[in-house]
């Protein structure tokens with residue numbers, strides 16, 4: 001028998017059908033739209049009713065050569081000759097079900113933890129349903145949602161097995177590109193498909209809904225393939241691109257929406273202007289939809305986070321991903337409280353960051369490492385192997401990572417760029433890291449605008465700008481300007497340094513970057 005194509009896995013739920021819509025009509029439209037496998041789920045029907053629905057659904061699926069899987073009920077699966085069954089953790093164990101079902105029957109099981117995935121592997125499951133990714137109205141959750149970022153380790157547990165993996169829970173066309181991008185494991189293990197309920201079943205047009213989901217899935221896979229086949233750029237390539245981005249920022253003056261802390265808001269706005277970009281500081285959740293239509297990048301800095309601003313950040317990032325613009329996350333002081341840690345986790349499960357930047361203490365806390373710690377917003381110490389740490393975090397979070405300090409490390413998950421510029425006064429003033437976040441967001445905006453790819457591709461979260469070069473350019477701009485600023489007459493300490501730094505950022509030329517960059521590129525290993 002042909003292997004099952006899990007790309008778009010419809011799980012039925014008759015209670016969600018819009019008024020006047022019938023189960024079989026919806027099922028047929030969904031199949032016409034591109035559903036590749038169907039699971040009949042009837043939590044409230046009695047046996048006779050379930051059997052009838054399953055028989056009718058099977059006849060329809062057979063007509064379109066779509067495999068049908070029955071939720072939970074081995075007897076119904078046997079009665080209708082279903083292609084498979086889907087079991088929950090508290091349903092019949094896989095080995096018992098296997099004995100009862102004909103050879104070749106597909107058995108899938110829901111998993112919420114890595115341990116459950118490993119047990120499913122051991123028990124010989126054919127596929128696993130991983131979730132719930134997000135909370136959903138269709139099913140009362142017995143365990144907390146695992147989030148997009150929780151899927152990677154579960155997929156990695158399936159390495160070197162033939163078990164397919166499908167994500168489930170709150171998946172819609174509006175969050176599918178984020179899910180597919182963010183869930184990939186560090187070993188590049190990807191989902192084989194996504195299980196969808198309400199986005200199709202509750203839609204007035206299930207055919208269109210299925211078509212939309214399927215095309216996002218396919219275009220997201222194309223984008224991922226292109227990224228993976230890109231070769232490591234040389235030092236000169238990155239520098240050349242960084243200089244082009246610097247020029248573009250001045251020419252196009254992108255609008256950079258910044259949700260930052262109250263300590264640095266003014267200096268961040270000024271450094272943005274010094275780069276030639278245009279800052280807008282705004283936090284109200286109510287205006288995030290409108291602002292995402294105007295701005296070219298978003299900076300999210302949690303330095304003085306309050307609950308209200310978190311709501312704005314959650315909304316803003318979601319809209320900015322949809323607008324295919326870059327997001328820079330600065331998890332300031334994340335190690336200081338559970339509120340900050342949980343908030344960052346919620347943010348990163350709600351949208352995909354393009355760049356995450358932080359000092360050693362902050363990035364260690366974000367990665368769950370105790371190798372270095374923080375004192376409030378400041379880092380105490382450094383990593384033994386910052387190159388590997390930065391690359392791995394970039395692979396885990398599926399974005400560019402910038403680890404700051406006396407030496408800066410930047411990685412896209414493949415190569416790591418090591419930068420040794422910067423005057424020690426940068427480490428003495430407050431908000432140099434926050435200003436760097438504004439510089440990275442401004443350059444990411446320009447890098448994204450540089451890409452002429454205007455065609456809407458539902459599977460991408462940005463236009464494919466060179467965000468590694470943007471981050472490198474931003475660090476070099478700030479740090480080389482700092483070296484030049486301290487040489488200015490009248491600069492005697494942290495008070496006089498800050499305005500001089502802003503002046504030197506404005507005056508800096510691409511030649512200065514090429515001339516003074518202390519930069520090395522380490523290839524992936």
Ligand SMILES: Nc1ncnc2c1ncn2[C@@H]1O[C@H](COP(=O)(O)OP(=O)(O)OP(=O)(O)O)[C@@H](O)[C@H]1O
Nearest residue numbers: 359404405406422423424426427430431432433434
């Ligand atoms: N001792 C130093 N020598 C040279 N450059 C430095 C030094 N300390 C920091 N920098 C530079 O300053 C920039 C900000 O890095 P830093 O690690 O200080 O950020 P941070 O701790 O997040 O700052 P803040 O919390 O004050 O905003 C980086 O580009 C880094 O290269």
Ligand SMILES: Cc1ncsc1CCO
Nearest residue numbers: 261263303304332377431
């Ligand atoms: C001092 C300080 N406190 C919260 S944010 C901030 C700015 C530097 O990160």
